[in-house]
Amino acid sequence: MRVSGRKEGGETRVDPWSQAWERAAAGAVAVVDCGERIPCNPCEEACTRGAIEVGEDICAPPRFDPGLCDGCGRCVAMCPGMAVFLLDRSVGNGRARVTVPYEMGEEMRAGREVWAMDGEGKPLGKARVVGAKKRGGRAGTTLVTVEVDEGWALKVRGVRDRLITLEAPLEAEAEPLKEYPLCRCEEVSGPRVGEVAAEFASLRSLRRFSRVGLGYCQGRFCQDMLRERLARAREMEEGEVGTFRVRPPVRPVKLGKLGGEDA
């Protein structure tokens, strides 16, 4: 099977996907399907073999070297965007094994029949779970391995235990939410941020007094929205708003680890 080439910055690079595809013939390897320019690097941190590199510019999409990957799956569990999966073509017979993260709560066990889903959340078809491993943190990500036809192998991005299908379209559209949380960690609503922005003109003060960005994610998910709110409330250019002062640790870290205990 040929994998289509991808372009980046107008210039065609050696497609990491084709490399991963080749490498997967010998056993599990990560496929990093991430082109997002967002400040995010847990995949780089997760990889103990240096196969994934984000580098100085934390917004750069990760570069991946399939040659260094041993298919451990840490990056699959760590990626908050669920943009990494494992591919293993060593089973042969036109079949492939795909390992995806699963965080829906139900216990996944080998033998279970599930739906294999594509990147847009559409079902590709039924698949058999051949392995399930608990991984990582409080989120309790499970790495679920399913065996599928090789033709689907690069399309599977998730599994579902059961499908909910809508027989008929909803009759009326729901009212738009008025009090949506702009900051989910601290549960601060958009209107509340507007109130605080009416009094405080700097991003630092807005964070201090609204608590947006002081929660578990430390602003990784809400900072941009907050900056946009402030720019709008104060009629500033986004460039004038500035950014949060980042203080270590950049990501949540177990206190024991900071205190020198082996994790």
Added chain:
Amino acid sequence: MPEVLSSEVVIIGGGVIGAAAAYYLCKEGAEVMIVEEDDLAAGASGACDGFISLQTKQPGVHLELARESSALFPSLAEELDDDIEYSPCGGIMLATTAEQLKELKARAKKMKAAGLEVETLSPSDLKSRLPEVGKDVKGASYCAQDAQVNPIALTLGLAHKAQEMGATILRGTKVENIVVTNNRVREVHTSSGSIHSRRVVCAAGTGSNRIGKMIIVDIPVMPQRGQILVTEPREKMLDVILCGAEYLGTKGNIAELLPQDEEAAKLGLGFTAEQTASGNFLLGSTREFAGADAATTPEAINAIAKNAMYYLPWIKELDVIRSFAGLRPCSPDGLPILGTVKGVKGFFIATGHSGDGICLAPITGKLISELVLDGETSLDIEPLSLYRFK
């Protein structure tokens, strides 16, 4: 031409001390203007913990101030519209050596003599009051009057209430000069224009030194950095404010209680822990002289984490989500500098709280209001005068 403003009283500094002074002055009907270089609680008041700790004060005027101040908090919690998250939770100070325990017992007696109830607790007493503590903990002292507040909310609450009573807050406004003629303050020059005023309160924290120079007075405050770790929010696990005896050793420069470890001594490391109303643990802290650098450092972060695990072993399971540092205005003897200035009528100093600003803000605000409006105070503040250092 910039606008010419005027106010009965100008307060330099929009931290907790300036906000408290504004609040108590406004309550007495004074016309007040706060001039703040950055924004409310942008300095030490926005980068500290929320300890209202009485048992860590020095017996004498320091403890007297703290007791009076702590008595004002419940009424503030009532009067202010913002929720200041005040909790009369009590406080525990842990000893990890026999020498420390002996010292804490001796101090408890002294505190009792000075009118503050401090009990000593055995390790078994601790079981009922605290989750599991480190194996080296030999005992503790407990003060029921110790309490907790949200320092940012407190600053904001005081400023908002003062504003409601007519105070003006000039943010992003830097004081450039103070005009004194015939031995009296007349005018404050700022980046937003000139303010005519015959009474100026310097509550500028670590910036007080710069302000003092404008009237040729040396206000001896040095920025002292305190670093703090913040954990993820959790369900209520700790319902007292907690510190180690070494914290008091470093703070009060008490030889018997100073950290033994050289690295810890260099950082001025002392264990503090509180769980805030939002569930986060604030774990401290350091006392370092590092100039105006308010950055956090890897050495201090590691040392604070290690120290916290030593006192509370279970805390190692929590995620640390942030660190921060504040620059405390530190005076040579660790006591605030309150009072007037010889030869310059109408200039009042309220700074140098040395890490006690939150705890002492209400009484400082009240005393400054009395001093500014009546010329005398309900508590003798002579021992806190600038001239004690000479």
